[in-house]
Amino acid sequence: MNPVIVAIDGPSGTGKSSTSRAVAAELGLSYLDTGAQYRAITWWMLSNGVDVNDPGAVADAVDKPVIVSGTDPGKPAISVDGLDASGPIRSQEVTAAVSAVSAVPEVRARMVAYQRSTTAAAPGGIVVEGRDIGITVLPTATVKIFLTASAEARAARRSGELNGALSVAETQDALIRRDAADSGRKTSPLAKADDAIEVDTTTLTLEQVVERVVALVEEKRASR
Numbered sequence: 001m002n003p004v005i006v007a008i009d010g011p012s013g014t015g016k017s018s019t020s021r022a023v024a025a026e027l028g029l030s031y032l033d034t035g036a037q038y039r040a041i042t043w044w045m046l047s048n049g050v051d052v053n054d055p056g057a058v059a060d061a062v063d064k065p066v067i068v069s070g071t072d073p074g075k076p077a078i079s080v081d082g083l084d085a086s087g088p089i090r091s092q093e094v095t096a097a098v099s100a101v102s103a104v105p106e107v108r109a110r111m112v113a114y115q116r117s118t119t120a121a122a123p124g125g126i127v128v129e130g131r132d133i134g135i136t137v138l139p140t141a142t143v144k145i146f147l148t149a150s151a152e153a154r155a156a157r158r159s160g161e162l163n164g165a166l167s168v169a170e171t172q173d174a175l176i177r178r179d180a181a182d183s184g185r186k187t188s189p190l191a192k193a194d195d196a197i198e199v200d201t202t203t204l205t206l207e208q209v210v211e212r213v214v215a216l217v218e219e220k221r222a223s224r
């Protein structure tokens with residue numbers, strides 16, 4: 001039987017990473033965080049003096065960094081040129097620049113090829129999370145989920161994580177700006193696939209979301 005491939009997309013802060021890791025762990029699947037890859041290439045561009053607002057300069061440098069993603073849901077890992085990048089890719093500087101870098105078509109082409117080869121190399125199946133997985137990266141995924149949540153709920157969740165570095169209102173503005181950039185770009189924008197199942201997480205606990213997604217995957221597995 002073909003391996004189970006689960007695509008989880010949605011706007012920022014809807015719970016994609018937390019849900020995807022827990023679902024993969026529960027079902028014994030691999031896990032791929034594609035947002036971490038776009039963050040990693042952005043971190044490399046910033047660290048190497050590339051103007052992230054110049055698409056030509058970003059495209060010229062696209063093949064230079066060596067980015068390697070781990071696929072163990074219990075131990076998410078990402079390295080750039082052999083260095084652990086899991087901390088620096090979460091900085092505010094990277095978060096503010098990532099939408100500009102990820103809009104560059106050459107960046108997307110490189111990342112999508114890597115995401116597809118990682119999926120093909122996961123014999124037991126995989127959960128892949130991002131913005132364009134269901135439509136562009138893995139259009140034949142076994143199950144497609146699109147997570148949503150109100151802007152207020154997402155901002156409250158995120159600002160709790162940032163230990164007060166930004167107010168809830170500032171966090172909400174930043175999330176809305178990033179979603180607008182990600183939804184508005186020409187190449188492979190953030191969007192829900194027609195055959196994706198939408199799960200609104202606003203009033204659900206993480207455990208409830210995981211339970212729902214696991215049930216949807218099990219249902220699909222049983223009907224194959």
Ligand SMILES: Nc1ncnc2c1ncn2[C@@H]1O[C@H](COP(=O)(O)OP(=O)(O)OP(=O)(O)O)[C@@H](O)[C@H]1O
Pocket residue numbers: 010011012013014015016017018019035157158161201204205206207209
């Ligand atoms: N259903 C939920 N209820 C409450 N908090 C949640 C829920 N799901 C996730 N969270 C919390 O919200 C925060 C954001 O979750 P997570 O990083 O999984 O979202 P994301 O969609 O991957 O975000 P981004 O796209 O910005 O990387 C985390 O602190 C997480 O623990």
Ligand SMILES: Nc1ccn([C@@H]2O[C@H](COP(=O)(O)O)[C@@H](O)[C@H]2O)c(=O)n1
Pocket residue numbers: 012034035036038039098099100102103129130131132133178182
């Ligand atoms: N499939 C994807 C995944 C992510 N992006 C871009 O990366 C940014 C960071 O993603 P996080 O999930 O870590 O917040 C996101 O804002 C997008 O710009 C993407 O383009 N495609």
